[in-house]
Amino acid sequence: MAKKREVKKGKEVIHKMEVYEKVLNNVHEEIMLIDRNFKIIWANKNVLDKYGTEKTGVISDLCYKVTHNIDHVCKPPHDICPVEEALKTGKPTTELHAHFDREGNKIYAEISAYPVYDNKRITEFIHISRDVTERVMFEEKLKEQQKAILELSTPVIKIWEGIITLPLVGIVDSTRAKQIMESLLDAIVKTQASIAIIDITGVPMVDTEVADRLIRTIKAASLLGTKCIMVGIKSDIAQSMVHLGIDLSGIETFSNLQIGLERAFSNVGLKVAKDE
């Protein structure tokens, strides 16, 4: 009678284990159980298939040796070890690692380390690795597109020999301001311009921050030896600038491009004359 119960219990246990194995071996993630010394105690099928060979298993190998083929714990510049971080903080930690597969393609893996506690002491870690290459590639492409948009929105136009103009349209935030500064200065060097006309007609609002960035851009251009003229200052912007105490001394400013252009021409010794 007792034996029958034992056998039944045995079957239940085996059944439970089969269920656990099914679950752990059919997820897409690579799951490992690592001890405090980075030794692999257990690994699911994905890990064994990916890293194991006929000769060397993977169990009781060091996790960094198996997954990264290095002799030390993962650390910058090669990626931060989440297990180390989890050991330090006692909390689950996730890090992004960049690896190369057998063909040399870059793959991104999101690695999470979950500490396992036994009576308040960390005894092991669950190491789960997720392939997030697609997601990361998508994010990188998005960033590239944003960069391209930023560059397109600061076109510098050479309107005459030695005279360039930078028409600004839209809000100038700190990222854009940085881009504007670099674009303008690069254009000055490329065209060897002696005059740069910065047209802020299309900028809806100029507060102290925006003005500060524009002034810094102009100072940098002046350091290169180029004279800057600011045009397109509408009456309300002029008023708010004075109210905010923005000091534009040393910078020639005009209300519109035409007047600024005339000034620029006369500066380089040119005059626009009508054909009689």
Next chain:
Amino acid sequence: MSKIPILKIEDFLIVSIQTELHDRMAEELQRDIIDELGTTNAKGVLIDVTSLDIVDSFLGRLIGDTANMTRVMGAKTVLVGLQPAVAITLVELGVELTGVHTTLNMEKGLEWLRNSTRRI
């Protein structure tokens, strides 16, 4: 440490900085420029910094001081070929370089020197 050569073209001293400047080299260069000004009666100094990747506050101040010294001696100084990244950094640092005229290239620099030192 080799000295930086100072050439004389027309009435002007031309200094082309091709390598990284140690602090001591920079100070020595300043002394050499002032000495040369004194002995040759040059009317202006052109300093070419096209090759300088980094100009920190020490060098910036040195250049500013050099321009002041030459002015006291009745001569003009022009800084030629400052790199954009360097200009941006100097502005960020707050180094003004007031009193130092700057141009984009050698040609404009010489032109400016000729114009500003012409006897009327």
Next chain:
Amino acid sequence: MRLEIKTDNDIINSRSEVKNVAKEIGFGVVDQTKIATAISELTRNVVKYADEGALTINRIKEGGRSGIEIICEDQGPGIEDVELALKEGYSTTKGLGMGLSGARKLMDEFAIDSGPGKGTRVIVRKWL
């Protein structure tokens, strides 16, 4: 990476090394220049006031973004009033202050630990 700071030459070497690492991490030319210039300011302070020191350059990562961290330390006399040293701007100070405030302006993060007899330790960071 750890570099020794003792002579004029070391100031220039430190600048190039830092610029190279910054380039590898992915910083653009302007940022490379700002970082190298900040290091120039810091290492000059060491050479001028502390006889010798060390520079440590680290690549850092935080929440998906990358950056550079430079630690500049020396066993020199230390700074008595750090607040004051940082406040003084370019036009008024001829010494220590300018280097520190300059480095701070050029980097994203700046931390300093210094005191008389304690030596000086400056940590600066810039993020991509």
